[in-house]
Amino acid sequence: MAYGTALTALADPTRRGMFDRLRRRPHTVGELARSARISQPAASQHLSVLRRARLVGAPRREGTRRYYHATPEGLADLRRWVDSMWDDVLAAYASLETKAERRGRQARTHSEP
Numbered sequence: 001m002a003y004g005t006a007l008t009a010l011a012d013p014t015r016r017g018m019f020d021r022l023r024r025r026p027h028t029v030g031e032l033a034r035s036a037r038i039s040q041p042a043a044s045q046h047l048s049v050l051r052r053a054r055l056v057g058a059p060r061r062e063g064t065r066r067y068y069h070a071t072p073e074g075l076a077d078l079r080r081w082v083d084s085m086w087d088d089v090l091a092a093y094a095s096l097e098t099k100a101e102r103r104g105r106q107a108r109t110h111s112e113p
Contacts, residue, residue: 002054003081006074009053014038015046019055019070026060026067050074 010016018032027035031042047068050056054074059066 002074002077005053006055006078009055010078011051012046012049015050018043019050020067022050022056022070026069028065032068033084034043036040 010019013067014036015018017036021027021032021035029040029047033040034066035038036046038046051058054071054077056068057071059068061067
């Protein structure tokens with residue numbers, strides 16, 4: 001249930017906002033903290049959750065700064081799960097459509113003289 005970790009991580013609005021920013025370009029913890037109006041330790045904790053969910057990769061070092069970036073792995077798990085739900089819905093719809101067609105044929109057969 002890898003998708004559950006990503007879903008839980010993105011359920012928090014602060015983490016979702018951080019992830020949205022990181023999708024556009026890499027950011028430091030300080031930049032993310034300022035944009036979310038939270039402390040740097042809080043931003044680091046949120047980044048830790050996003051990293052465990054495989055939504056954020058290991059930081060890239062540039063001198064004393066670390067730049068975090070979004071990664072596709074966690075979203076891929078989540079997308080596969082959502083796609084599987086659609087497959088189930090479409091299969092159920094096709095099944096209903098087939099049953100309705102059978103009923104229509106049966107009704108025509110019974111009503112013919």
